[in-house]
Amino acid sequence: MFIPTLERQCTSEQREKFLPLCYDYRIIGTYAQTELGHGTFLRGLETTAHYDPNTQEFILNSPTISSIKWWPGALGKTSTHAVVLAQLYTLGKCHGIHPFVVQLRSLDDHKPLRGITVGDIGPKMGFGPNDNGYLKLHKHRIPRTNMLMKYSQVSPDGTYTKPPRSTLTYGTMTFVRVLIVHGSAIALAKASTIAIRYSAVRRQSELRPGEPEPQILSYPTQQHKLFPLLATAYAFHFVQLAMMKIYTDVNDQINNSNFSRIQELHALSSGLKAFTSWVTNAGLEVCRMSCGGHGYSQASGFPRLYADFTPSCTYEGENTVLMLQSARYLVKCVRDARSGKTLPGTVSYLSEDVSAVHSGGSSGRDLSNLDFLISLYKQRASNQVHFASDKVDRGISAGMDLVGALNSASVHLVSAAKAHSHYFIAKTFVESLKLLKASSELQNVLHQLASVYVFEGIAQSSGDFIEDYILSGSEAKTIRQLAVDLLPLIRVNAVSLVDAFSFRDEVLQSVLGRYDGNVYENLFKWAQNSPLNKTDVHPSYHKYLGPLLKRNQSKL
Ligand SMILES: CCCCCCCCCCCCCCCCCCCCCCC/C=C/C(=O)SCCNC(=O)CCNC(=O)[C@H](O)C(C)(C)COP(=O)(O)OP(=O)(O)OC[C@H]1O[C@@H](n2cnc3c(N)ncnc32)[C@H](O)[C@@H]1OP(=O)(O)O
Numbered sequence: 001m002f003i004p005t006l007e008r009q010c011t012s013e014q015r016e017k018f019l020p021l022c023y024d025y026r027i028i029g030t031y032a033q034t035e036l037g038h039g040t041f042l043r044g045l046e047t048t049a050h051y052d053p054n055t056q057e058f059i060l061n062s063p064t065i066s067s068i069k070w071w072p073g074a075l076g077k078t079s080t081h082a083v084v085l086a087q088l089y090t091l092g093k094c095h096g097i098h099p100f101v102v103q104l105r106s107l108d109d110h111k112p113l114r115g116i117t118v119g120d121i122g123p124k125m126g127f128g129p130n131d132n133g134y135l136k137l138h139k140h141r142i143p144r145t146n147m148l149m150k151y152s153q154v155s156p157d158g159t160y161t162k163p164p165r166s167t168l169t170y171g172t173m174t175f176v177r178v179l180i181v182h183g184s185a186i187a188l189a190k191a192s193t194i195a196i197r198y199s200a201v202r203r204q205s206e207l208r209p210g211e212p213e214p215q216i217l218s219y220p221t222q223q224h225k226l227f228p229l230l231a232t233a234y235a236f237h238f239v240q241l242a243m244m245k246i247y248t249d250v251n252d253q254i255n256n257s258n259f260s261r262i263q264e265l266h267a268l269s270s271g272l273k274a275f276t277s278w279v280t281n282a283g284l285e286v287c288r289m290s291c292g293g294h295g296y297s298q299a300s301g302f303p304r305l306y307a308d309f310t311p312s313c314t315y316e317g318e319n320t321v322l323m324l325q326s327a328r329y330l331v332k333c334v335r336d337a338r339s340g341k342t343l344p345g346t347v348s349y350l351s352e353d354v355s356a357v358h359s360g361g362s363s364g365r366d367l368s369n370l371d372f373l374i375s376l377y378k379q380r381a382s383n384q385v386h387f388a389s390d391k392v393d394r395g396i397s398a399g400m401d402l403v404g405a406l407n408s409a410s411v412h413l414v415s416a417a418k419a420h421s422h423y424f425i426a427k428t429f430v431e432s433l434k435l436l437k438a439s440s441e442l443q444n445v446l447h448q449l450a451s452v453y454v455f456e457g458i459a460q461s462s463g464d465f466i467e468d469y470i471l472s473g474s475e476a477k478t479i480r481q482l483a484v485d486l487l488p489l490i491r492v493n494a495v496s497l498v499d500a501f502s503f504r505d506e507v508l509q510s511v512l513g514r515y516d517g518n519v520y521e522n523l524f525k526w527a528q529n530s531p532l533n534k535t536d537v538h539p540s541y542h543k544y545l546g547p548l549l550k551r552n553q554s555k556l
């Protein structure tokens, strides 16, 4: 995050000064924004940067215990520098959060500089090797030119020039949210690889006396656990490609001072980061549990994969907060649509009339047709967004202000943002396959994956579709059965579909997911390396167990 911030927020002179040092690893930096007291509410950050025109320096300070920077990765022991986000004060006025480059440690002996108290925040649930740290600033002075001034400036006499958009300071977070969508795809692909390969190796239970124990991958319940997640990993692969394309396009526009799509990008990246990380987080646990006891061993790779992935739901914008950000934009779009404005691509459906035509019991509609089902996802999203938006409007009519009305409708707003994200993902998956240049055999297999993703997505949220009369109960049941009917077909190619992710064993870090499938021998070998097995009799025996046993044996 340090380098992308410098790349996006530096003037050309600052780029020339700082970036070569980063690229050559002559300095190592972190992104120090979150404080003990604030991670979400950025306008509430308390670190201050007061400009001193006499010395042309900023004086950075942590005025309160809650203002201590807390969590930034590699801040504790590694980083020599940080981008510090602080409230800018000049000529007696506060201008809000701005980024400053601050050197933390000496480049000679790595000791913290004067005015800098820095250290590690202590053990965490995961990310053990990462020294997430704290930073307390004691009236620490930095040159004026260390404020990143691409978008806003402070002149030598202290005059402040404001940015074209205050939210341009938040650009790095948007970029990393886009990367986290990619990270979700990777993590779910890894978990699917481990669980499906192991399920092809593991045999368990005798279905009928005398019959060989079947591969657990042959059980419909095992397939129902794993194949929708496999399909989701493929869906997220295609959606991260689409998200990165949109990001790159909008970022190019921003670099040309065209800020027209910055809100759309913020809303989409917020919704997809939250949706994909939540789904992946839950999916990792399903994959682990599908491997039985061995899934709980560190040897499986799942404990570390989960512990390192799960903060994706919190960092770079806590997921609920980001869904609310996405929903806030969607509500605005409904208003714009109602006033006749044209909406941007990813939300243009909100101005269409997608009112449901409920067909009653026997629909006669082709419930296996993906294009038709995507139109139902669109209907569900539009209904939920309009419903939540109407709730906000009713709140305002009842006398609330906008903030109060948004807050009181927030549960429905989150549901609406989830439905919007889900529609974007399902649509992108189906459309991406149409554009794919692949053999008919491969197209057929990928179509099976897209189908099980779309069917299961409806089955798991059938209440949404039934409540709004988008589907009848019997249609929802039919779609649920269509998903189950696909499982044995996907079984044929399941192992090939995870092999296609081509994770090397060294990357997968899983005895259960080894490419050669030689699990039991390698589990036993792995156990031999356990520190507890260094000696047959553990030293603790002589200290605790031995005396206890001997004392009680003498009583026999
Ligand atoms: C381009 C080429 C790319 C090449 C790529 C090569 C790399 C690819 C290699 C493959 C990689 C794959 C593997 C990746 C693995 C994953 C990698 C990621 C690992 C990440 C580790 C990260 C570690 C963690 C870091 C952090 O956590 S940093 C700190 C993060 N903190 C936050 O996110 C704070 C969240 N809070 C907020 O954002 C804000 O407070 C808020 C938005 C919640 C609220 O803001 P505010 O209080 O001001 O309230 P409002 O709601 O009124 O907002 C005001 C208006 O501002 C707009 N807004 C807000 N944010 C943004 C934004 N980001 N952009 C634009 N606009 C924004 C709101 O919409 C409001 O606007 P309005 O008034 O018009 O409505």
Ligand SMILES: Cc1cc2nc3c(=O)[nH]c(=O)nc-3n(C[C@H](O)[C@H](O)[C@H](O)COP(=O)(O)OP(=O)(O)OC[C@H]3O[C@@H](n4cnc5c(N)ncnc54)[C@H](O)[C@@H]3O)c2cc1C
Pocket: 031, 032, 033, 034, 037, 038, 039, 040, 041, 070, 071, 072, 073, 127, 132, 311, 314, 315, 316, 317, 318, 319, 320, 321, 324
């Ligand atoms: C592993 C890890 C690495 C990190 N790395 C960095 C880093 O490198 N740099 C950095 O600056 N930060 C980093 N962070 C901090 C991270 O960005 C914050 O933890 C994150 O933004 C969430 O903020 P918070 O912790 O204050 O949670 P809070 O915002 O306090 O969230 C607590 C609860 O309050 C709810 N909530 C908060 N606001 C609202 C609202 N407006 N409406 C409804 N509900 C709300 C949330 O939904 C959540 O349920 C990291 C965190 C972790 C865990």
